[in-house]
Amino acid sequence: MKSPIIHFAKTIASSARDLAPIAIVIAFFQLFILKQPIPNMDEIALGSILVVVGLTFFVYGLEMGLFPIGESMAFSFARKGSVFWLLTFAFCLGFGTTVAEPALIAVSQKAARIAAQGGVIETTDIAIKQYARGLKFTVAFSVGLAAIVGVLRIIKGWPIQWIIMGGYLLVVGMTMIAPVEIIGIAYDSGGVTTSTITVPLMTALGIGLASSIKGRNPMLDGFGLIALASLTPMIFVMAYGMLYS
Amino acid sequence: MNELIKFFWTFLHTITDVLPIAGIIFGFQFLVIRKKIPNLKRVLTGFFYVIFGLALFLQGLEDALFPIGKLMAAQLTDPEFIRQSVFASVAKTIPETIAQGAQIIEFHWSQYFWVYIFAFTIGFSTTIAEPSLLAVAIKANEVSGGSIGIWGLRIAVAIGVAFGISLGSWRIVTGLPLHWFIISGYIIVVIQTLYSPKLIIPLAYDSGGVTTSTVTVPIVAALGIGLATSVPGRSPLIDGFGLIAFASLFPIISVLAYAQLSEWYGKKNTEQFNKVTTKKRE
Numbered sequence: 001m002k003s004p005i006i007h008f009a010k011t012i013a014s015s016a017r018d019l020a021p022i023a024i025v026i027a028f029f030q031l032f033i034l035k036q037p038i039p040n041m042d043e044i045a046l047g048s049i050l051v052v053v054g055l056t057f058f059v060y061g062l063e064m065g066l067f068p069i070g071e072s073m074a075f076s077f078a079r080k081g082s083v084f085w086l087l088t089f090a091f092c093l094g095f096g097t098t099v100a101e102p103a104l105i106a107v108s109q110k111a112a113r114i115a116a117q118g119g120v121i122e123t124t125d126i127a128i129k130q131y132a133r134g135l136k137f138t139v140a141f142s143v144g145l146a147a148i149v150g151v152l153r154i155i156k157g158w159p160i161q162w163i164i165m166g167g168y169l170l171v172v173g174m175t176m177i178a179p180v181e182i183i184g185i186a187y188d189s190g191g192v193t194t195s196t197i198t199v200p201l202m203t204a205l206g207i208g209l210a211s212s213i214k215g216r217n218p219m220l221d222g223f224g225l226i227a228l229a230s231l232t233p234m235i236f237v238m239a240y241g242m243l244y245s
Numbered sequence: 246m247n248e249l250i251k252f253f254w255t256f257l258h259t260i261t262d263v264l265p266i267a268g269i270i271f272g273f274q275f276l277v278i279r280k281k282i283p284n285l286k287r288v289l290t291g292f293f294y295v296i297f298g299l300a301l302f303l304q305g306l307e308d309a310l311f312p313i314g315k316l317m318a319a320q321l322t323d324p325e326f327i328r329q330s331v332f333a334s335v336a337k338t339i340p341e342t343i344a345q346g347a348q349i350i351e352f353h354w355s356q357y358f359w360v361y362i363f364a365f366t367i368g369f370s371t372t373i374a375e376p377s378l379l380a381v382a383i384k385a386n387e388v389s390g391g392s393i394g395i396w397g398l399r400i401a402v403a404i405g406v407a408f409g410i411s412l413g414s415w416r417i418v419t420g421l422p423l424h425w426f427i428i429s430g431y432i433i434v435v436i437q438t439l440y441s442p443k444l445i446i447p448l449a450y451d452s453g454g455v456t457t458s459t460v461t462v463p464i465v466a467a468l469g470i471g472l473a474t475s476v477p478g479r480s481p482l483i484d485g486f487g488l489i490a491f492a493s494l495f496p497i498i499s500v501l502a503y504a505q506l507s508e509w510y511g512k513k514n515t516e517q518f519n520k521v522t523t524k525k526r527e
Contacts (some may be wrong), residue, residue: 015456018373018374018379019364019374021369021370021373021374022310022367022370022371022373022374022460024370025363025366025367025369025370025446026310026313026314026317028366029317029359029363029366030313030317033321033359033363034317034320034321034326035423036320038313039313039316040312043308043309044308044309044313045309046248046305046308046309047304047305047306047308047309047310048305048309048310049305050301050302050304050305050308050309051301051302051305051306051309051310051374052305053298053301053305054297054298054299054300054301054302054303054305055298055302055376056296056298056303057294057295057297057298057300058294058302058376059298059376059379060291060294060298061290061291061292061293061294061295061296061297061298062291062380062383063291063383064287064288064290064291064294065287065288065289065290065291065292065293065294065295066291066292066295066380067287067384068283068284068287068291069270069282069288069291069292072282072283073270073273073274073278076278076280077357080277080417082277085273085277085403087272089269089277092269092273093266093269093270096265096266096268096269097265097266099265100261100262100263100265100288102262102485103462114483123351124416136347154348160447160450161438161446161450163434164450165438168431168434168435171399171427171431172375172424172428172431173380175424175427175428180483181483183423183424184423184484184485184486184487184490185486186484187423187424187427187484187486187487187489188487188488188489188491190454190488190489190490190493191453191454191456191457191462191490191492191493192457192458192462192489193454194377194454194455194457195377195458195459196299196376196380196458196459197261197262197263197266197299198266199293199380199381199454199455200377200381201266201270201412202385203380203381203451204384207384207388216443218388219388219389219444219447220443220444220447221447221526222388222447223385223447223448223450223451224447224451225451226355226450226451226453226454226455227447227450227451227453227454228380229288229454230453230454230493238409244365
């Protein structure tokens, strides 16, 4: 067994290596292209140390907490055999992790401002807030729905590509009729919903389920939850934009 | 001291972000599954590490990376900088008249070349540092019995993001409609799906969603808004969006391409890979 200190040092070193490319890119552009000194060197150095140590702890916690709990819950649900509770859990996980996502809150506020500018809603604060809140819940609901579909898919063994391609067709079709202003936001909303804590949990849940259900392959059936969770928000945000206009 | 107080707030903020998730997990565990969590102490320590690590990580990003990243995005898209870099490189070929009316000219899209290079390199490097991609890569490596390398996947995804963001910047500069690009991207994905090794498809689809989170989004968003503000005829509110969409579509293409390439170049590896994963299934 390796000593924990050596292991920790190795993890720190690999975190530092992960972040080195950013430092190189920024230093290169700042010094050679923009030809400016790097401001606040000490603050940047301190911040970089925090980032490296933070990433190290995160990876540790991932292996100790998030992965095991995701998988052990998947095993328990599979053994319990209650599809209803499993789907309820999946929905709550998708909805709950998305509704509190800071990136989503920022995006929905921007969307509300665009809608107000475009004359879709009134330019009052109340109308904007209402629009933003509605949008946020719409996206969170769509991620919850994606989790249900994704878990059902794992149970039934449906191939992911048909569902995704069907989703693509829907996105393309809706793009043709959705208001132009909403399209950019809708496309972006797919990417912002999946946060740093949701992704490991969802992945562990999918892989845990696929490895505990007979006849499922963790590689073939375990992945795919994230893909669905980034597809449904696009559809629902466009639908939201269409209903409002 | 000030730093400590700031960290305390970030820490509290991270806790409130994680709280609903923890509530759902432990709620279901106690009310529905009704079984003790195996290694409860270890799991709780792990949760603490995740929150603590994420708080440090975010604090560090706020202090170090975001201010300079956003500043650089703004400077690189500044018309003044673009004019200078154009004069520095192709000064001889620029007609007098354009040079005189420099304040109102619209730059040719190729004159934003430093923006594309910045978009490519910053997209690549922030993706390598993305914690959720690392998490998925660790899992994929484990599940595939080691035949999908952690670095192989991360680099494939990072190339996709890099390419996506630079193409997305070019789109903002030229003002072409976003949905043409995304729909063409979908068509490529569909064609690739037909010819890709089956086992990689779900992972490739997933890698689209994982790439854009904590590190990439703020800097990329700053780049998009900077570009849309400085390019004449673009509105930051409308054209500033879309970069994230590019960054979540192109990794699917690059990961599928990576799988196809490794299949062509090493049939042996794929056979071994299939063997390992089928063994896992049994």
